[in-house]
Amino acid sequence: MPTSPQEAVRRQNLGALLRYVHLRGATSRAELTARLGLNRSTIGALTADLATAGLVDEGAPRETGRAGRPSLVVRPRSSRVYGYALSIEVDRLRAARVGLGGAILDSRTAQRPPGTEPAGAIGTLAALVHDMHRHTPAAGVLVGCGVAVTGMVRQADGTVRIHPQAGPAGETAGAALGNALGAALGHDRPPLVGDLADVAALAEHTRGAAAGFDNVLYLHGDAGIGAGIIAGGRLVTGHGGYGGEVGHMVVNPDGRPCGCGSRGCWETEIGERALLRNVGRDGATGRDAVLAVVEAALRGEPVAQAAVRHVADWLGFGVANLVNLFNPEAVVFGGSLRELYLADATHVRARLLRMALPVCREHLRLRTPVLGDDAPLVGAAELAFERLLADPLETADPADREFSAPA
């Protein structure tokens, strides 16, 4: 607990400085002074505290091409301070060791058997992490773990309530995924669990296609359609953490029945199954099957072209509705929506122009993820770093470390 206003302000400033170099990389003291609104001596003292804690170091900048003695830069100690980032995707499991600053230092991938519960992924993920840990330098400091899970996540306890394979009823008993993962990893504190689209949105907002924007829609296509929505710089989670279920926004009252019990959900028009059904491949699933249709459309096959155009039209339709609600600066098309958007962007834009109010779309950019398929992992790493950045010395102090190394 901070014991005085001065100490509270100092801790806040330490967090602000560490967050700045975490997000922007190596930064000169002059820039830190200007950007954080603090004086030179304060920046010097804060940097010294963070360096003593092993969180940053100072060094010469990369070649600037300018003459004269270069000013030193403050850098996050990316190879020493790290978090584990995990993702439970529809058809695979991923684990990465991510350094402070956001670089993926190491990663592992495993298949996920179709139709399995998220809880079934725990053993595999723990094995991936333990394997990475054997290759981690002994001097490294683990500061946290974050998990991205496709499906529905409740914020308070990281419980996964619905995932795409849950079937029509949709609701599972709710295994406490975070707790179980924490136990399997041998961590004192369970990992933070986030919805995959939410954490991918966070990643693209932090250091991707939506950097610098405060109002962002990140749309993610896999077996379903998810969204991470950032409004006023903050994630829209809703009361229980179930916000952003754009896939179950009804766009076509006369449409097909949806697995959720409703009819004509956005997912039933632009989801993987809809696309594959429209090319006569009812039984097929997965990203590769979607990409095959997109490629066929690009080759000029009429049935595939019509199917892609159908998706593009309804994609623009739903985006227009969301733009009227959120007046965003950027919409980012992630997962399989990336390829579907790129395959017929003209149609998506045409529908959007027709349906979105001019004032709601006037500064809108349509983008694809800069981080590509790594967005969920990079976002999960942001969850892992959150505590450290909120109070650097508290978390980094080895005497008070909440994460033990996995056995």
Add this chain to the structure above:
Amino acid sequence: MPTSPQEAVRRQNLGALLRYVHLRGATSRAELTARLGLNRSTIGALTADLATAGLVDEGAPRETGRAGRPSLVVRPRSSRVYGYALSIEVDRLRAARVGLGGAILDSRTAQRPPGTEPAGAIGTLAALVHDMHRHTPAAGVLVGCGVAVTGMVRQADGTVRIHPQAGPAGETAGAALGNALGAALGHDRPPLVGDLADVAALAEHTRGAAAGFDNVLYLHGDAGIGAGIIAGGRLVTGHGGYGGEVGHMVVNPDGRPCGCGSRGCWETEIGERALLRNVGRDGATGRDAVLAVVEAALRGEPVAQAAVRHVADWLGFGVANLVNLFNPEAVVFGGSLRELYLADATHVRARLLRMALPVCREHLRLRTPVLGDDAPLVGAAELAFERLLADPLETADPADREFSAPA
């Protein structure tokens, strides 16, 4: 500018204490100590500062029925410290003098000629304020002015861009309503301007049907359908302040053309015009005409009943979509949607149950406004008080007052 961390903390605490009594009314020092997490002597010093500035006073509580010497309570000086709250509604203009604490001390209403620009309301509103001002005690301190405007409002400058009467093109040149109103009122600082549904949402969230909830949809029906959306305790405004345009969410792709250029917008199914058209009163407009249909339906007239049922069904449809997006704790039906919801709540609920995901609606309450038609005025007053509550002594100090009394 605060000159030290201690001073910054003190100002923050002054704001927190004043905001607490503004929202909760007379509060004992013991409760303030507990709720603000400060010690007794700090609460005493802060109260003394606020009392010296004329913002609060201390006195005996109302009769408690308990024996013993009652503890003193801290009260906002509602009759001394006030703001002006204005609303530009579809068919009327309102002005109120609202005391710190939220009580309406005085108010005036005027007709608004149909189809006029918001800018045309300035002279009338200024006259209403000046008339109230003549009846205001000389010792009163005016701390700000807020305006609620039906239509679309851009946040940065309070410019009104679209209003229901703007017709298909929708976009006006954008009169700087706030500046013009400030000039007409003789205020040094222009009033803060907010979208009517946004400020009504703020009012119901602050001291109405949605108090205590962080995720709220306030829906407002008049000539159009507007919404004030609160996510994570904060208003969703979008990039330019145009968020929440739920009336132009397309719910029925096969529906009628909408004034916005799209087709099948929510407004074309549940708006005033849709209801009146469905009972064969194409030419009629206004709240009274809507109420006449609702009353006819309650009397059992079949055509009116069918029209109200149509609205209820599509009302539930749109609310279900929004619930899946925002996972709110409360939906509040305001304006003419209040009566329409109450007239056939069974149908609204049935549709909602069928379409909203169980996890997204599991703690949902459907409510009507506690503040009724005063919600926009009470919300506009919150805009007026915002600066005072952010930094009480800066704003209340007569030597630094930014609002002069109207001439």
